[in-house]
Amino acid sequence: MLVLAGCSDADEHQIRNLAMPDRASAQGPYTYELWKWAWVAAMVTGVIVWGLIFYAVVRFRRRSDDEVPRQTRYNLPLEVFYTIAPVLMCVVFFFHTVRVQDEVVKLEDNPDMTVEVMGQQWTWTFNHGIGEQNAAATGEDDDFAYGEYVYTSGDGNEIPTLVLPVDQRIQFNLHSPDVIHDFGVPAFLVKMDVIPGRVNKLQITPTVEGDYVGKCYELCGVYHSRMLFNVKVVSQSEYDAYLADLAEAGQTADAPVLGGSNATTQTGLGESQSQEGSQE
Numbered sequence: 072m073l074v075l076a077g078c079s080d081a082d083e084h085q086i087r088n089l090a091m092p093d094r095a096s097a098q099g100p101y102t103y104e105l106w107k108w109a110w111v112a113a114m115v116t117g118v119i120v121w122g123l124i125f126y127a128v129v130r131f132r133r134r135s136d137d138e139v140p141r142q143t144r145y146n147l148p149l150e151v152f153y154t155i156a157p158v159l160m161c162v163v164f165f166f167h168t169v170r171v172q173d174e175v176v177k178l179e180d181n182p183d184m185t186v187e188v189m190g191q192q193w194t195w196t197f198n199h200g201i202g203e204q205n206a207a208a209t210g211e212d213d214d215f216a217y218g219e220y221v222y223t224s225g226d227g228n229e230i231p232t233l234v235l236p237v238d239q240r241i242q243f244n245l246h247s248p249d250v251i252h253d254f255g256v257p258a259f260l261v262k263m264d265v266i267p268g269r270v271n272k273l274q275i276t277p278t279v280e281g282d283y284v285g286k287c288y289e290l291c292g293v294y295h296s297r298m299l300f301n302v303k304v305v306s307q308s309e310y311d312a313y314l315a316d317l318a319e320a321g322q323t324a325d326a327p328v329l330g331g332s333n334a335t336t337q338t339g340l341g342e343s344q345s346q347e348g349s350q351e
């Protein structure tokens with residue numbers, strides 16, 4: 072109690088959340104529930120183990136008239152128990168992990184919109200389609216969901232901002248021109264690898280308007296730690312206005328800007344292109 076009394080409000084909030092961010096996506100609660108119940112399972116196991124340890128320490132403590140007992144001895148029921156119990160625990164954890172993962176990576180047939188994401192060393196490009204979406208786009212080669220895109224991209228000096236409308240199921244098609252990256256927003260409690268040569272897909276429904284941060288979760292080179300982006304979840308009308316602003320600024324393309332000849336390796340923030348660490 073004394074230790075807890077020293078906590079700030081922010082700390083207490085963190086403790087109540089078991090160190091998880093507040094859930095800002097429809098997928099987040101699944102991850103959070105798994106996390107929470109894993110803690111409960113670990114605590115129950117811990118209490119039983121601590122109980123047995125203290126029981127053994129007290130019950131079998133040394134007494135003045137003790138003879139040293141035999142130091143090796145079989146106990147078949149005990150050995151069966153401590154083999155089966157961990158196996159059962161793994162089975163339960165595995166079952167719930169798969170159940171939650173299926174929910175979090177589920178792809179529905181007609182997402183409300185699709186964003187083509189490119190992760191490259193060491194920044195992100197976000198392509199938002201404008202106009203009507205064709206259903207079931209794979210994001211491979213020419214099979215994109217829209218005929219025209221607006222995009223925003225980070226560079227060596229500035230991290231990009233991913234603007235998303237609230238309460239829309241958004242499919243992210245993830246592309247990499249160089250090495251494996253990992254696209255994730257902590258507040259959404261979902262992340263996925265970005266792998267060169269294939270298009271990974273992830274659907275997220277942001278549920279709370281606000282400012283968040285996202286990052287690359289895969290060590291991808293010298294400036295991996297700077298591969299950050301901002302996330303802004305806004306109302307549909309603000310989102311439409313944002314797309315119009317990008318179009319007005321000339322940030323348009325017929326197809327998503329995905330790398331290949333469009334991708335240039337970015338230097339880290341605050342470094343100039345000619346400095347070391349830029350590998351074309």
Ligand SMILES: [Cu+2]
Nearest residue numbers: 252287291298
């Ligand atoms: Cu990366």
